[in-house]
Amino acid sequence: MSFWESFISDLLxxxxxxxxxxxxxxxxxxxxGLGLAVARVYGNRMISLIASGFVALxxxxxxxxxxxxIFFALPKLGIYFSPFWAAVTAFIMCSGxxxxxxxxxxxRSIDVGQSLAAQALGMSKLQEITHIILPQAFRRALPGITNxxxxxxxxxxxxxxVGVQELFAIAKHFNSLQFRPIEIFSTxxxxxxxxxxxxxxxxxxxxxxxxxxxxxxx
Amino acid sequence: MSYIVEISKLMVTVWDxxxxxxxxxxxxxxxxAGGLGIGFIIGLPLAIAQVYGHxxxxxxxxxxxxxxxxxxxxxxxxxxxxxxxPALGYKxxxxxxxxxxxxxxxxxxxxxxxxxxxxxxxxxxFVAARTLGMSKLQSIYHIILPQALRIAIPxxxxxxxxxLKDSAICFVLGVMEILTRxxxxxxxxxxxxxxxxxxxxxFIVLTYGGTKIVNIIYEKAKIPGLIGRM
Amino acid sequence: MPDDDIVLKVEDLYKxxxxxxxxxxxxxxxxxxxxxxxxxxxxxxxxxxxxxxxLLTRPDKGRIWLEGEDITNRNVDINKVRxxxxxxxxxxxxxxxxxxxxxxxxxxxVVKKMKKEEAHRIALxxxxxxxxxxxxxxxxxxxxxxxxxxxxxxxxxxMNPAVxxxxxxxxxxxxxxIGEVLEVMKALAREKVTSVVVTHEMGFAQTVGDELLFMCDxxxxxRGPPMExxxxxxxxxxxxxxxxxxxxxxxxxx
Numbered sequence: 060m061s062f063w064e065s066f067i068s069d070l071l072x073x074x075x076x077x078x079x080x081x082x083x084x085x086x087x088x089x090x091x092g093l094g095l096a097v098a099r100v101y102g103n104r105m106i107s108l109i110a111s112g113f114v115a116l117x118x119x120x121x122x123x124x125x126x127x128x129i130f131f132a133l134p135k136l137g138i139y140f141s142p143f144w145a146a147v148t149a150f151i152m153c154s155g156x157x158x159x160x161x162x163x164x165x166x167r168s169i170d171v172g173q174s175l176a177a178q179a180l181g182m183s184k185l186q187e188i189t190h191i192i193l194p195q196a197f198r199r200a201l202p203g204i205t206n207x208x209x210x211x212x213x214x215x216x217x218x219x220x221v222g223v224q225e226l227f228a229i230a231k232h233f234n235s236l237q238f239r240p241i242e243i244f245s246t247x248x249x250x251x252x253x254x255x256x257x258x259x260x261x262x263x264x265x266x267x268x269x270x271x272x273x274x275x276x277x
Numbered sequence: 278m279s280y281i282v283e284i285s286k287l288m289v290t291v292w293d294x295x296x297x298x299x300x301x302x303x304x305x306x307x308x309x310a311g312g313l314g315i316g317f318i319i320g321l322p323l324a325i326a327q328v329y330g331h332x333x334x335x336x337x338x339x340x341x342x343x344x345x346x347x348x349x350x351x352x353x354x355x356x357x358x359x360x361x362x363p364a365l366g367y368k369x370x371x372x373x374x375x376x377x378x379x380x381x382x383x384x385x386x387x388x389x390x391x392x393x394x395x396x397x398x399x400x401x402x403f404v405a406a407r408t409l410g411m412s413k414l415q416s417i418y419h420i421i422l423p424q425a426l427r428i429a430i431p432x433x434x435x436x437x438x439x440x441l442k443d444s445a446i447c448f449v450l451g452v453m454e455i456l457t458r459x460x461x462x463x464x465x466x467x468x469x470x471x472x473x474x475x476x477x478x479x480f481i482v483l484t485y486g487g488t489k490i491v492n493i494i495y496e497k498a499k500i501p502g503l504i505g506r507m
Numbered sequence: 508m509p510d511d512d513i514v515l516k517v518e519d520l521y522k523x524x525x526x527x528x529x530x531x532x533x534x535x536x537x538x539x540x541x542x543x544x545x546x547x548x549x550x551x552x553x554x555x556x557x558x559x560x561x562l563l564t565r566p567d568k569g570r571i572w573l574e575g576e577d578i579t580n581r582n583v584d585i586n587k588v589r590x591x592x593x594x595x596x597x598x599x600x601x602x603x604x605x606x607x608x609x610x611x612x613x614x615x616x617v618v619k620k621m622k623k624e625e626a627h628r629i630a631l632x633x634x635x636x637x638x639x640x641x642x643x644x645x646x647x648x649x650x651x652x653x654x655x656x657x658x659x660x661x662x663x664x665x666m667n668p669a670v671x672x673x674x675x676x677x678x679x680x681x682x683x684x685i686g687e688v689l690e691v692m693k694a695l696a697r698e699k700v701t702s703v704v705v706t707h708e709m710g711f712a713q714t715v716g717d718e719l720l721f722m723c724d725x726x727x728x729x730r731g732p733p734m735e736x737x738x739x740x741x742x743x744x745x746x747x748x749x750x751x752x753x754x755x756x757x758x759x760x761x
Contacts, residue, residue: 116481118484119480119481119484119485120442120477120480120481121441121442121443121444121445121446121456121480122442123445123446123448123456124445124456124473124476124477124480125477127456127460127473128473128474128477131463131469131473132469132470132473132474134469135468135469135470136470170600172596172598172599172600173600173602173603175563175596175600176594176596176600176601176602176659177602178563178589179561179563179589179592179593179594179596179663180589180590180613180614180618180662180666181586181587181588181589181590181614181618181666182586182614182617182618183586186617186618190613190617191602191604194604195602195603195604198604209347213347213348213349213350214349215349216349216351216352217349217351217446219351220449227349227351227352230352231355234355234359240355240356240359240360240363241356241360241361241364243360244352244355244356244359244360245356245360247352247356248344248348248352248353248356251347251348251349251352252343252344252347252348255346255347256343256347271603271604271646271648272646272648272649273603273646273647273648273649274603274604274648
């Protein structure tokens with residue numbers, strides 16, 4: 060096999076692992092972001108404090124450090140993760156924390172009249188949050204959430220640090236065998252850039268599709 | 278009881294290494310200052326070019342910003358350290374290479390921050406400067422930039438926090454910053470918990486402390502009516 | 508509560524915010540099919556009264572019976588009570604992310620657990636009633652203020668409430684849009700939809716109001732047929748208030 064043939068076929072395997080990581084951590088981080096935001100705005104003092112503390116902690120730590128703590132330090136406390144799940148857990152927690160900031164801001168920006176009208180119809184707090192508040196907040200927070208997901212795609216390469224055989228790990232390994240860094244790493248760079256660009260365009264379409272007059276982000 | 282003795286012995290060993298880890302703070306701050314500085318030197322002209330430049334120039338800037346904002350830092354570090362710099366004939370040490378890569382990348386991000394700030398200043402300001410007889414360059418330098426830079430400060434504060442956290446990734450090249458040293462201590466003591474928690478604590482202090490300091494500077498630089506937007 | 512004809516009975520209602528007493532012993536009854544008008548200077552406690560009545564704020568003292576049930580009782584399910592009370596806000600408060608149709612049907616779907624088709628059918632019927640069936644698929648931002656308020660009325664009506672509260676429904680509207688909203692409200696009043704209306708629209712009060720309660724400083728200072736009170740107010744406060752309203756209207760129509 061030529062250099063390119065074997066390189067590309069190897070990269071493909073790594074790319075699939077990267078996609079697996081993202082397929083789990085992207086939707087899970089969005090849910091966590093929504094949940095944390097709701098907990099911070101609507102939770103009682105205790106719950107809101109815990110959620111805020113979690114967000115502040117995860118936003119203060121570099122993702123690398125979070126990841127290394129989860130994989131190397133937590134086993135000392137009896138909490139074990141496989142490399143794959145250590146990475147996925149770190150990504151979900153970190154991205155979810157950042158996303159929750161956008162969602163929380165969006166919830167806060169919604170007029171109290173919306174809540175009053177929901178109550179006047181006889182909605183419970185939960186019905187109000189799921190049917191009235193979150194659909195509006197999500198739309199307003201979407202550009203920010205999109206940004207965080209793009210970051211997540213790029214930072215998924217950090218999974219290599221705990222031994223996950225994803226795209227970058229494969230590229231690095233291949234380079235150690237062949238040592239053609241320019242070809243290998245620029246190809247890898249372009250694959251990531253391609254993924255990020257596709258995701259950006261995809262989310263922009265989603266924003267357009269979900270657009271409602273009067274609910275634009277200002 | 279013996280457990281407590283174990284723990285206290287451990288504290289002593291890790292404690293011994295604390296100054297060693299703390300020294301990493303200087304390296305980390307060096308990476309951040311270098312990255313932010315180079316990013317500023319690259320980002321500001323790029324932003325001006327993107328707003329006021331020729332069409333061809335605008336496209337070039339956009340490609341630059343797109344590339345550095347769409348490629349993981351990890352990949353950039355390896356690409357430049359092992360590939361591009363050696364191919365250009367430079368054998369750079371890990372610190373220099375890391376600062377440059379952080380700077381190139383931050384330049385991409387900062388160009389977007391400054392572009393947004395420049396564009397948020399009304400066209401009227403520019404027209405008013407031109408009617409006073411200022412040249413295009415004079416108008417940008419004396420009228421637009423002093424306002425745009427203030428507006429960009431909140432975005433810039435954010436950029437500080439981002440670079441600070443990203444600088445930890447430079448441990449893959451062996452730059453002697455906080456995380457690299459932490460890992461050495463873990464290897465030496467075979468005790469991961471405390472060193473990583475110390476490293477985490479340092480980063481949290483640097484993130485929130487640094488942001489606080491920049492905010493104080495921002496309050497000082499504020500002009501009524503010119504409010505920065507996030 | 509033996510009298511089946513009484514939809515809402517309020518007895519000796521008190522409410523204060525901190526040291527400021529807003530309601531000082533309000534009592535009245537609303538009979539089925541009746542349109543009750545409440546007016547009074549701003550700060551007299553009208554909006555607080557309405558919000559107390561559907562428990563958006565809790566009264567400090569006093570009792571409220573809705574269709575014979577004491578809703579001030581702590582064991583009462585507030586959400587059940589609110590389903591029986593339609594509320595039309597001064598600022599419309601349409602749900603921004605929902606079309607006119609969905610705004611009207613969401614209460615039926617989410618709160619009353621009605622099937623979507625059935626809810627949409629009723630919603631469309633209600634929109635027709637307020638003359639907006641052509642605008643069913645527009646979002647609030649695409650509607651005029653008057654149209655928004657009509658959708659809000661349809662939304663309240665769809666829940667088939669025992670009584671509808673209107674909290675100054677035309678105060679946030681441009682003058683030329685007030686008419687269309689009042690027309691809809693008059694039509695409903697003629698259909699004997701039980702309602703309590705806080706308003707300064709004296710024309711409306713005289714045409715369809717059955718009784719007018721004049722509030723001042725947290726108390727009802729005068730009550731009776733709207734025509735009588737507006738023409739021959741007995742109380743000093745009432746006199747002053749209607750004089751000012753007349754002056755305002757005279758200036759506007761000139």
